[in-house]
Amino acid sequence: MATQRVLPQSKETLLQNYNKRLKDDIRSILDNFTEVIKTAKVEDETQVSRATQAEQDHYEMHVRAANIVRAGESLMKLVSDLKQFLILNDFPSVNEAISLRNQQLRALQEECDKKLISLRDEIAIDLYELEEEYYSSSCGQWDGVELPLCEVFHRRDSWGSPTTTSDPSNSSMEDSERPIAQETMPHHLNGHGSSTNEQS
Amino acid sequence: MANDRLRALEDVEKEIAVVLQCAGTIILELSKEKHNASLLDRQLNQFQTSINRVESELSSQIRYLTQVATGQPHEGSTYSARKDCQMALNRAEYARVKLGELGRTCELMLDPQT
Numbered sequence: 563m564a565t566q567r568v569l570p571q572s573k574e575t576l577l578q579n580y581n582k583r584l585k586d587d588i589r590s591i592l593d594n595f596t597e598v599i600k601t602a603k604v605e606d607e608t609q610v611s612r613a614t615q616a617e618q619d620h621y622e623m624h625v626r627a628a629n630i631v632r633a634g635e636s637l638m639k640l641v642s643d644l645k646q647f648l649i650l651n652d653f654p655s656v657n658e659a660i661s662l663r664n665q666q667l668r669a670l671q672e673e674c675d676k677k678l679i680s681l682r683d684e685i686a687i688d689l690y691e692l693e694e695e696y697y698s699s700s701c702g703q704w705d706g707v708e709l710p711l712c713e714v715f716h717r718r719d720s721w722g723s724p725t726t727t728s729d730p731s732n733s734s735m736e737d738s739e740r741p742i743a744q745e746t747m748p749h750h751l752n753g754h755g756s757s758t759n760e761q762s
Numbered sequence: 763m764a765n766d767r768l769r770a771l772e773d774v775e776k777e778i779a780v781v782l783q784c785a786g787t788i789i790l791e792l793s794k795e796k797h798n799a800s801l802l803d804r805q806l807n808q809f810q811t812s813i814n815r816v817e818s819e820l821s822s823q824i825r826y827l828t829q830v831a832t833g834q835p836h837e838g839s840t841y842s843a844r845k846d847c848q849m850a851l852n853r854a855e856y857a858r859v860k861l862g863e864l865g866r867t868c869e870l871m872l873d874p875q876t
Contacts, residue, residue, distance in 0.1 A: 649768075
């Protein structure tokens with residue numbers, strides 16, 4: 563009794579109602595079934611004629627059978643109400659269901675982002691190679707606005723600075739250093755000449 | 763945990779159907795001139811077992827609900843996780859669309875007939 567909970571009146575009333583319905587329905591099924599079995603017994607002595615007694619027994623059995631079915635359907639309705647009450651008010655299981663769903667969604671999101679990051683890394687590698695090929699060919703020209711990725715890595719290697727990127731905000735600073743850098747630019751790895759020097 | 767209790771209630775529904783079916787079978791058997799005593803015994807045992815099981819299971823569920831019900835609405839939600847996941851899927855879809863466009867552009871450039 564020390565763990566007696568104080569529920570709101572409506573919830574407590576509702577649960578008491580469920581208990582009552584359960585008891586009543588079970589009692590109804592058992593009583594009506596017992597009475598049907600008793601009525602099935604053939605009596606030797608009857609107060610009215612056999613035909614009347616048979617008719618009365620027939621009608622009584624119909625009513626009791628209908629009562630058994632009604633009590634069964636009432637029990638099904640009770641089970642449905644209990645399911646609804648459980649879904650809405652069983653907080654431990656609702657919390658568990660929410661946390662499980664959150665875990666699944668977060669796992670899916672992390673997997674998605676991991677795959678996107680690996681895709682980005684692969685595309686960056688391919689882009690580096692493509693830019694290297696393009697800008698070291700006779701068709702490639704710098705317009706001085708965006709630094710190609712291959713040049714970024716070349717400069718980073720020559721300066722030893724890890725922070726150089728193809729960011730436009732850095733390009734203005736690097737533009738002023740370009741004439742000096744172009745003279746000191748190492749030969750391309752594939753053996754192409756420094757075509758930008760020739761073009762400038 | 764929630765699924766176990768809901769599954770138990772679904773089993774209770776099946777048991778209620780068994781109760782009614784056993785009652786009907788017993789009365790049908792009694793209506794015949796010659797009764798099959800073993801069938802009657804089996805069906806009666808099944809009837810009693812099922813109805814006791816229904817009562818005990820429903821009582822325990824109501825007892826459990828009396829202990830855990832608070833009367834307050836639950837305010838938990840999976841909205842934030844769903845939104846984050848939806849954004850991640852949108853990012854992936856956008857990347858897929860852009861890569862598709864890039865692929866088509868490359869094919870157009872490489873195709874000598876166009």
